[in-house]
Amino acid sequence: MLTHQKDIKVPLLDNYFFAPGEVIFVLEKLEKLSRKHPLNILITGRQGCGKSSLVRQFAAFYNRPMAVFQMGLLSEPGQLFGEHALRGGETFYQEFLFPKAISTPYCVIHLEEINRPEHPKALNELFSVLSENRCIWVDQLGLVEVAEGVIFFATMNEGEEFTGTDSLDAALRDRFYTISQDYLPADVEKEVLCLKSGISAEDAGMIIGIVHRLRKNPQFPVSVSTRHSLMMAELMAVGASIREAMIYSLQVSRDLVESILLSVHAETGDLQAREDKYVLFRPDQR
Numbered sequence: 001m002l003t004h005q006k007d008i009k010v011p012l013l014d015n016y017f018f019a020p021g022e023v024i025f026v027l028e029k030l031e032k033l034s035r036k037h038p039l040n041i042l043i044t045g046r047q048g049c050g051k052s053s054l055v056r057q058f059a060a061f062y063n064r065p066m067a068v069f070q071m072g073l074l075s076e077p078g079q080l081f082g083e084h085a086l087r088g089g090e091t092f093y094q095e096f097l098f099p100k101a102i103s104t105p106y107c108v109i110h111l112e113e114i115n116r117p118e119h120p121k122a123l124n125e126l127f128s129v130l131s132e133n134r135c136i137w138v139d140q141l142g143l144v145e146v147a148e149g150v151i152f153f154a155t156m157n158e159g160e161e162f163t164g165t166d167s168l169d170a171a172l173r174d175r176f177y178t179i180s181q182d183y184l185p186a187d188v189e190k191e192v193l194c195l196k197s198g199i200s201a202e203d204a205g206m207i208i209g210i211v212h213r214l215r216k217n218p219q220f221p222v223s224v225s226t227r228h229s230l231m232m233a234e235l236m237a238v239g240a241s242i243r244e245a246m247i248y249s250l251q252v253s254r255d256l257v258e259s260i261l262l263s264v265h266a267e268t269g270d271l272q273a274r275e276d277k278y279v280l281f282r283p284d285q286r
């Protein structure tokens with residue numbers, strides 16, 4: 001299955017989702033533009049930095065239906081549209097969610113891991129819906145056209161550890177507006193942890209101090225995602241210690257945990273707030 005979704009609906013708004021004001025501004029312009037013709041937006045960034053959440057928040061914010069498809073699971077061409085199935089001894093063509101999604105006006109279509117299909121030719125059929133003609137002929141379905149206002153969001157992991165490999169085909173990439181995301185600044189990530197998990201500002205500060213130390217570790221930087229810092233916060237919110245939260249949430253050795261804990265306790269005041277350019281991305285903050 002390329003999606004576990006059964007139907008196409010507007011996702012729930014995340015009340016505690018932050019994004020750079022400039023990104024929110026540009027997304028507003030792109031949303032406007034999509035009303036003239038369908039368009040494609042690529043979001044790149046490291047693992048767990050909030051790519052999928054940004055797409056979901058966009059759909060929720062603009063009250064648009066959304067469907068998500070895992071491109072990383074595509075193992076052969078044709079798989080997005082449907083398959084031949086057997087019912088009562090008879091074969092029939094079972095249409096998948098993808099053709100329905102692209103025919104839904106104003107739908108947000110999220111193509112996850114667009115740079116990693118299992119089959120190199122699996123993206124070929126996608127090319128025609130993302131390129132200027134915006135339609136594709138499928139023998140079993142006829143001409144499938146992209147409906148008005150549709151926005152394709154593609155996401156891909158692209159950070160230090162991904163350079164060179166799995167890079168997106170140039171011709172395909174050429175058809176996307178691109179937004180590159182990074183981890184949140186320390187002060188904003190700290191606020192997210194407090195708001196989402198309910199831990200104290202002090203505990204959140206401790207987690208962020210550790211996380212940022214790991215990310216900036218000169219010998220072996222560890223890529224700790226926002227997902228992981230949230231996992232730590234949630235574990236602490238139900239009573240785990242910072243040490244337990246680190247050991248069970250982060251995939252690092254106990255030795256590293258101990259040395260980081262030592263250095264955090266040895267120093268204080270390392271949580272310098274960066275300039276606050278991040279604002280809440282939700283309708284009542286417009």
Ligand SMILES: Nc1ncnc2c1ncn2[C@@H]1O[C@H](COP(=O)(O)OP(=O)(O)OP(=O)(O)O)[C@@H](O)[C@H]1O
Pocket residue numbers: 014016017018019045046047048049050051052053054157184192226227230
């Ligand atoms: N800017 C943000 N504001 C609030 N929460 C965030 C933000 N960015 C990420 N998160 C939280 O961090 C977690 C991971 O985010 P998400 O799944 O969107 O990352 P991703 O980049 O799509 O990850 P992957 O690379 O694994 O696909 C989610 O629980 C999300 O709510």
Ligand SMILES: [Mg+2]
Pocket residue numbers: 051052053112155
């Ligand atoms: Mg994701």
